[in-house]
Amino acid sequence: MWKISLQILLTLSTLSFTIAQLENQTTKPFFTPQNTLFGDSIEGTSVDELGNIFATNFLNETFAIGQIFPEQKTFFLSNNDSSSFNGIRFLKLTKDEKITIKSIFLAADKKRSEVTKVTLFQNNNIEQTTFCKDDSFIEPNDLAISYNSGRIYISGQNFTNTTQKGDGGLWLCEPDGQAKQLLSLGRTNGIELSPDEKVLYLSEAFNRDFIPISNKIWKFSVDVNNGQISNQELFIDFAQLDSSQFADIDGMRCDVEGNLWVTRNGDGKVLKFSADKKLLLELNTEQIIKTANLEFGGKNGSTLFIVGKCKDDNSKGCVDVFENSKPGRAFSVLTRT
Numbered sequence: 001m002w003k004i005s006l007q008i009l010l011t012l013s014t015l016s017f018t019i020a021q022l023e024n025q026t027t028k029p030f031f032t033p034q035n036t037l038f039g040d041s042i043e044g045t046s047v048d049e050l051g052n053i054f055a056t057n058f059l060n061e062t063f064a065i066g067q068i069f070p071e072q073k074t075f076f077l078s079n080n081d082s083s084s085f086n087g088i089r090f091l092k093l094t095k096d097e098k099i100t101i102k103s104i105f106l107a108a109d110k111k112r113s114e115v116t117k118v119t120l121f122q123n124n125n126i127e128q129t130t131f132c133k134d135d136s137f138i139e140p141n142d143l144a145i146s147y148n149s150g151r152i153y154i155s156g157q158n159f160t161n162t163t164q165k166g167d168g169g170l171w172l173c174e175p176d177g178q179a180k181q182l183l184s185l186g187r188t189n190g191i192e193l194s195p196d197e198k199v200l201y202l203s204e205a206f207n208r209d210f211i212p213i214s215n216k217i218w219k220f221s222v223d224v225n226n227g228q229i230s231n232q233e234l235f236i237d238f239a240q241l242d243s244s245q246f247a248d249i250d251g252m253r254c255d256v257e258g259n260l261w262v263t264r265n266g267d268g269k270v271l272k273f274s275a276d277k278k279l280l281l282e283l284n285t286e287q288i289i290k291t292a293n294l295e296f297g298g299k300n301g302s303t304l305f306i307v308g309k310c311k312d313d314n315s316k317g318c319v320d321v322f323e324n325s326k327p328g329r330a331f332s333v334l335t336r337t
């Protein structure tokens, strides 16, 4: 009897210890105000098939993309210096394409209101073209890519005093660059597909007096044949979860297990949700005041790189890391042969 209750007690205490540890962890500094070359608008964390990590606002330029991992350096400069890059995504190349091409990435250009396609060739030539553009676009913000179909889903937002439906939305670009608006919404920002590409996650926020008063994540069913979405369902409403509706949702990424990792640009946190809407982990960033975006990369694809404005110097962009046990969705697809 006593043995049994002791065992239960031990099990219970181990369990609560595990949960407490899981729920609240701290990230580690990677680029600090002392060594970062990124500006305060650092955004668009992305990964290529080698696990290299990139972000925007290198050397304080909105038209410059820099490399974060394995070493800090210039990666790409737009041929138009009015470009203001935000979300970035690398495409998966076929074996044949790899003979002549090093990498292809798409970048949302907020100012020029398009999605730009950049091809880096093995012979060091660079080609920059418009991948898709439509009059209905509103400051394209972030991109989600269906690797199976080549379709791109786009969020966008006009940050106004009082958000109206139509200040943001959801757009779809077909692989041939044909663009169309799927939904008219409040401000949309974080966007991601589940590993099986059958679920689309999209954030939506509303302002009053320029202050967010609502922040939600929606989920939709995706028809993998024609890319259409349906069954809009509430995934998380931060007013209900923890009254943090004032903290904007920014970049979102899935890991291979289908958990959704969400940056909160407003409280410096990253949250991990299971596909069935459970909050599994709260990450407090060590040195970022406004967490803007995130992506898994590094050697094994399981290091989470989180970017945003530095806590100790708001004029610079910092990077924190967190070691996860599983790789990200993008890394796992890009490295799969």
Ligand SMILES: *[C@@H]1O[C@H](CO)[C@@H](O)[C@H](O)[C@H]1NC(C)=O
Binding pocket: 023, 024, 282, 284
């Ligand atoms: C996690 O830790 C931070 C910093 O110690 C604290 O502010 C926050 O309230 C904690 N959150 C939870 C859910 O325990």
Ligand SMILES: *[C@@H]1O[C@H](CO)[C@@H](O)[C@H](O)[C@H]1NC(C)=O
Binding pocket: 036, 037, 038, 039, 059, 060, 315, 316
């Ligand atoms: C970017 O601008 C900030 C503010 O002016 C400055 O402190 C920082 O050194 C600049 N970074 C680079 C790499 O030039």
Ligand SMILES: *[C@@H]1O[C@H](CO)[C@@H](O)[C@H](O)[C@H]1NC(C)=O
Binding pocket: 079, 080, 081, 082, 112
């Ligand atoms: C740069 O982009 C802007 C906005 O799209 C356009 O008006 C301008 O002509 C472009 N400049 C060049 C040199 O292509």
Ligand SMILES: *[C@@H]1O[C@H](CO)[C@@H](O)[C@H](O)[C@H]1NC(C)=O
Binding pocket: 138, 139, 158, 159, 160
């Ligand atoms: C953004 O909102 C402002 C204020 O309502 C409006 O003047 C502007 O045209 C909007 N921009 C876009 C791209 O919709």
Ligand SMILES: *[C@@H]1O[C@H](CO)[C@@H](O)[C@H](O)[C@H]1NC(C)=O
Binding pocket: 161, 162, 209, 210
């Ligand atoms: C936002 O709009 C409201 C209503 O038009 C106005 O009263 C308020 O002053 C505006 N807020 C700011 C910060 O401009």
Ligand SMILES: *[C@@H]1O[C@H](CO)[C@@H](O)[C@H](O)[C@H]1NC(C)=O
Binding pocket: 298, 299, 300, 302, 303, 323
């Ligand atoms: C990557 O995987 C190897 C082999 O499993 C392991 O030894 C190493 O610690 C991992 N590195 C990171 C950064 O997780």
